[in-house]
Amino acid sequence: MDSLVIEEGDDTPKVVLDKKKAIFEISGRSLPEDTVHFFKPVLEWLKTYKNDPNPTTDFVFKLDYTNTASSKLLLDVLQLLQTIKNTKVIWYFRDDDEDMEEAGHEFAEQVDIPFEFKAIQ
DSSP states (O other): OOOEEEOOOSSSOEEEEETTTTEEEEEEEEOOSSHHHHHHHHHHHHHHHTTSOOSOEEEEEEEEEEOHHHHHHHHHHHHHHTTSTTEEEEEEEETTOHHHHHHHHHHHHHSSSOEEEEEEO
16 A cells, blocks of 8 residues: 655645554644645545554644644544544644644544643653
8 A cells, every 4th residue: 555645835735654664653743724635635534544454553633724724624534533443643832832732532532533642742
């Protein structure tokens, strides 16, 4: 399975989905103009991955900011992740960023996936 790498832009996060290296990460700022278009390849990649996933999948979020439209699509990502066995979300947030910490907890309440929260400086 080919990896999916989308480089970070001014208003788009970096995405790395690499089954062979077991790297699953979305990081940066997420406020693309066309959120559905931006996240479509991510969702398609995950739909393929769920048919033959790794024994465990640690999906990392290191987001600095998300707009409302991105939050909806991130929930779509999380809902797809909950269909993949042995998946865990690792939610990073700056220790002074209560909004992103709270966003992670809100996502955790909406899906049936273990979340691990890590504050970074």
